[in-house]
Amino acid sequence: MVKEFKDFISRGNLVEIAVGLVLALAFKSVVDAFVQGIVMPIVGVLFGEPSFDALTFTINDSIFFYGTFITQLVSFVLVALALFLFVVRPFNTWQARKAAGEEDEPAATPEDIALLREIRDSLKK
Numbered sequence: 001m002v003k004e005f006k007d008f009i010s011r012g013n014l015v016e017i018a019v020g021l022v023l024a025l026a027f028k029s030v031v032d033a034f035v036q037g038i039v040m041p042i043v044g045v046l047f048g049e050p051s052f053d054a055l056t057f058t059i060n061d062s063i064f065f066y067g068t069f070i071t072q073l074v075s076f077v078l079v080a081l082a083l084f085l086f087v088v089r090p091f092n093t094w095q096a097r098k099a100a101g102e103e104d105e106p107a108a109t110p111e112d113i114a115l116l117r118e119i120r121d122s123l124k125k
Contacts, residue, residue, distance in 0.1 A: 035078045043074060 008014070044050030052074070055067025109117075 031079055031082055034082055035075055039078045039082065040075070043078075 040050040052067035052070040053065070055065075055070065057064050057066065
């Protein structure tokens with residue numbers, strides 16, 4: 001059992017997944033700050049408030065906070081939109097350019113090789 005556990009822990013994929021998870025969580029805080037600090041105030045300008053948390057209704061002394069749900073739903077949609085516009089689309093564009101070969105600049109031909117090619121072409125004539 002100890003050997004199995006050592007094998008499990010020492011797998012390369014586990015470390016890569018852990019690093020990816022930590023980076024994703026750090027990136028989440030950046031995106032959340034963008035949405036809460038920049039995008040939600042724009043929502044506030046459009047709708048009068050940046051948060052719908054105050055929206056409630058009451059049935060038999062039970063308070064339903066449907067505004068909190070609406071705020072989280074709007075926040076989710078805005079996070080998804082921000083990720084799509086600022087991460088997914090640029091990444092897909094970069095991948096398409098890379099696949100088309102636009103990213104790979106041809107290496108400059110060294111001067112001695114160019115000179116040898118000129119000599120070869122002259123000899124052919």
